[in-house]
Amino acid sequence: MERGAVGRRSQRKQDDPDLGILAARLLFSVQKELFETLAEQGHPDLRPRHGAVLGYLDAEGTRATELSRLSGVHKQVIGNLIDELEELGYVERRPDPQDRRAKLIVPTDRGLEETVKSDAIMAAIEQRHAEALGERTYARFKRAFRNVTAQQLAHLTGEEQAGT
Template sequence: MDDSRTRGYMLGALLRIPFEAMALHINEALQKAGFEDIRPAHQRVFQHLPPEGARVTDLAEAAQMTKQSMGTLITHLEEGGYVERHRDPQDGRAQIIHYTARGREVERVARTSIAEIEAVWAQRLGHAEFAHLHKLLWQLVALLEEEPEREGR
């Protein structure tokens, strides 16, 4: 690649551009699968909701957004039949968010879409280069997870 072009992008943009391409690919796949009411913002819920469910506060923290904003997304997904709320057996005041069958289908379509675009990128970059990129990104994630919590993060 032309060295003058590679110097023009900061690392944040180099990470953001493929992330946005992947998000667009996922959104298009969901639309084609009939999930027209799912928006890119909802991906923040699906990204962080584990199969066993999670509290709204934990989802908000993982997505680095306010509890109120996460609650709004969850309410919309609940109205669409993608998630449901259950009382937390350890704390009756809290609620655990769980996938419904419809939500699990969204998750399946999204994961399939991710695998498709990763396969295309691996083919275009070369499988060894793509594997190396994946390894380096995991190393960066591990380093960031080792950092002590910073205020406001």
């Protein structure tokens, strides 16, 4: 670590990448593995951005605005993604009996199958890491990751409110 601190900046960043770099690399590589594996398992048309819908979809249906909130993606984008996924046969729009403005986005059988598979792929990825690191170390890492992420988001939200 001290050796890295005295080298060129790019070397220092390779030896001790910051949070942003680590998060970017992890996200990119996890997404690549997930969508390549899904393609092998019969879902070749899905893209990472579809995850904003499929990643949070409940079997009983989920409102588009809820998907937008959960994923952090704009509602118009969610609408576009739902259009695509409808075309691809993963979801259907159904009226929401509790609010006549709203639609429930309901998975088709194909959509349900996909969610089961993607959850299984993610679980296998995490299990692989847990085995490599040790279950307990991995569990601690995940807990810290959740904490860091939650605090990062809270800090961002807190800042914006302070500026109001």
